[in-house]
Amino acid sequence: MSIVFFGVFISTAFSKDRYPTQTQIQAQLDKITSDTAKISYLHNTAKQYQMELDTKEDKETISFMALKAMELSENTYSARYKYLALSLMQQSMITYQRYKKAQEYGLKILEFTKQVKDADLQAEMYNAVATGYFYSNDWKNYFFYQLKSLRLYESLGQEANVASAYSSLGKASYYTNEPKEGVIYIHKALTYYESVADNDKVADLCNDMGTLFMSQEGGTDSAEFYLNKSILYAKKGTSENLLTTPQFNLAGIYVGQKKYTQALELVESALKTAKNAENMNSFTLYSVGLSYVYTEMKKYKEAESVLQNALKDSQIEGTPYLKIQIYKALNELYTQTGDATHNVEILQKYIALRDSVFNEEKAEAVTQMKVEYDTEKKEQQIVVLEDRVHTRNWLIGISSLAGILALGLLWIYRRAFRLQKQLTQQQQQAFEQQEKTMKLEQQTLQAQKELAEQKSLTLQTEMESKQRELTAATMFIQQKNELLESLQQQIKEVSVSEVNQKQIHQISQTIRRNMNFDDDWDKIKIHFEGVHPDFFDKLSTTGLTDHELRHCAYIKMKFNPKEIASLLNIDVNSVRVSRYRIKKKLGLEAEQDLPDYIGSI
Known part of the structure; x- marks a missing residue:
């Protein structure tokens, strides 16, 4: 089973309460008379949403608010409210993973920093510009504008915003493969939140600190210390949901140490919390993690039971991407156990579901x-x-x-x-x-x-x-x-016997019907080079591994990060890290865009 435990960097704070709907937002707008007040309301409402959303309904709501704000901004010459509308458009682009477009809106926001003398507003604008660069993996510009925002917050004596900026810098250091710098930034943020006794923030940042240490060689002991500290503060905090991410990360450490009993307790606790909170993304992640623990213990029936029960959960219906993750986990389990009959059945379901998801995403x-x-x-x-x-x-x-x-x-x-x-x-x-x-x-x-x-x-x-x-x-x-x-x-x-000979023959017929094309990467590579001649030849002297060359091919074919993560069987965060390493090997500057460069080859 190729799924492994990994450091979940940003804590998953979730709730049974849904985001406001378009109908609710419009009803509230109808009660507000001033256009500028409406823009402020839309901006504050959008802050409740995550930057990266999974449901189509929530994405459409962000786009609805952004277009409303842009329309309202026509009637004002105020740089403040035009900025608020642009920041909403930037957030809308991020929710649809159109990071290059989000960066363009960040540049439009940058123009307004010259028109305002309010240092507080300038700091907020620089932070928004930095956000656009963060999601487009332009780390040089991200750090430049995030540090400008930080210095303004420091000059204004806004300790809470200073701590928030340090926290963001720490997370960015994880993606730039600079965990030691990230530890320094997170530590400064921790100092503030510990001084104001904000248990939830301390729990969140201790999880981040643990994740940073997990990415360093020899950092297991420190990672375990901070993850236990995160769990301790989460229990003191206002929400038990903050427990799940450090529990899952700590379970990963215990699996590596073969402490399976402790790992099972932690993952089962996280799984229960996610289930109660109706957070199906985390529920799926923890279900796959639990099956992995059982697989490591050679308890294959228990591993299969966890995944099949997750698949049958009523809340998974209507979320095809989550079902795909479970199908993949079952496929890997059946491959490892040699259960060919069930593997064919899962494969057929996987093929049908993936086709439907692709058409919907298009x-x-x-x-x-x-x-x-x-x-x-x-x-x-x-x-x-x-x-x-x-x-x-x-x-x-x-x-x-x-x-x-x-x-x-x-x-x-x-x-x-x-x-x-x-x-x-x-x-x-x-x-x-x-x-x-x-x-x-x-x-x-x-x-x-x-x-x-x-x-x-x-x-x-x-x-x-x-x-x-x-x-x-x-x-x-x-x-x-x-x-x-x-x-x-x-x-x-x-082993073929008279009893199962007919069943084996049926399975073989099913496989032959599905094998319509050549079945190795070399032949697929030839097909690819027929569309993009000399692509691999131009990259042959760059020192890229076969895995990284395949990553480049997916970029050339315009797959988005989530699709690439699925194809390479890695996490979306790992896609960002892999892209950073590819840029280094290609000798690209930080401000150069990797997809643009690959597209020009």
């Missing part, structure tokens, strides 16, 4: 691209509106000045007044005609621009869809055939 990506298009269109309309207001104010100013001069000369030159009045009327008519002409030209240009953008978006969507379907089919064939080959080998080793 539709979701198209929907989000439309949200981006609508948002950019709205921003362009704001610019056109501001230009029109500026032109109108200029015309009014000229007309007013002409009127004042005419009144001042009335008592001296009555004849001159008549001439001036006629001239003013002619100018006004000329200005009105000019304004009509300008409006018509702007409308024509805007319509042409929107048409061109729509055509470009349609072509881009079609190209990405074709490329995604090609690469998804290729990678899926590889995964399916490797597994089928393994099952075929297992069947050959099964």
Whole structure:
């Protein structure tokens, strides 16, 4: 069984309470009269949501709030409220894992830092900019702006925000493979939260500290110390949910030490808490972890029972991605135990479910691209509106000045007044005609621009869809055939008797029907190079391992981090770490984007 325990870095705080729905948010907006107050409400509501969401409903709610805020910001010239709307758009892009687009909104926020003199607001803006760089793995710029935010918080004497910034820097150090620096940052944050007796924060940060030590050679003892401390403070805190992550991490250490009884107690406790809180992501993770402990103890029936019970749980229904994780764990268990019959059954369910998930994710990506298009269109309309207001104010100013001069000369030159009045009327008519002409030209240009953008978006969507379907089919064939080959080998080793000969023959027929393509990576690689010639040749001198070359191939085929994690059978956090190491071997600067570089090969 290839699943292993790993350090869960950020504690999973979950609750039975759902996030506000779009209907509830709209009802609250209807009660608020001021546009700026509405933007503030939307911004504060969005803070309740995690940056990375799993359910389609929650993602759509964030997009709904972001578009509302952008629309409301049209009516204000305040840098503060325009920033709040942009930060909501940035959060929306992060929830859909469009990290490059999130970074672009961070750069727009950066422009507003020059327009405000409020150091508190500037610090918040720099923190938002740093967030965009964090999710796009641009660590150089992330640290630059996060430290700018930190220095401002320090100058303002805001100890709580200083501690929060140090905590964020510590987490980032984990992804840059600098755990020693991370320990220093987390320790500074811990000092503050211990001084104010915030047990929940101390529990959370002690778990982070334990995870950092787990990533260091020889850090097991320190990791165990901090994870036990995290559990101790979580029991003193306000929520038992903070217990689960350090319990799961500590269980991983105990498995390595063959302390299976202690490991079982910890994972079962975490599993129970996740179940009661209806947090199915954690429930699935801990179920797989529990099955791994049983597998290490050679208790295969108990391992299978845990996974099958999790699969039957009513709360798993409607969450195909979680079911896929359980199918994968069962597949690995059956492969290890040589149960070919059940493995074929699980494989067929896995194939059908993965196809349906892929189609749903593709539709979701198209929907989000439309949200981006609508948002950019709205921003362009704001610019056109501001230009029109500026032109109108200029015309009014000229007309007013002409009127004042005419009144001042009335008592001296009555004849001159008549001439001036006629001239003013002619100018006004000329200005009105000019304004009509300008409006018509702007409308024509805007319509042409929107048409061109729509055509470009349609072509881009079609190209990405074709490329995604090609690469998804290729990678899926590889995964399916490797597994089928393994099952075929297992069947050959099964002792055939008259009783089970018919059953073995049926299994073999099922495998042959599913093996429609070549079943090894070399042939898949040839197919890939037919689409992307010389790709691997250009990377052959970089010192990348076979595993890292496959990672690069998935990036070239435009898989997102979650899909790559599934294909490589690793955690999403490990994808970020792997990308950082690939960038080092390729000699890329921190600010260079790895997907852009791979896409140019």
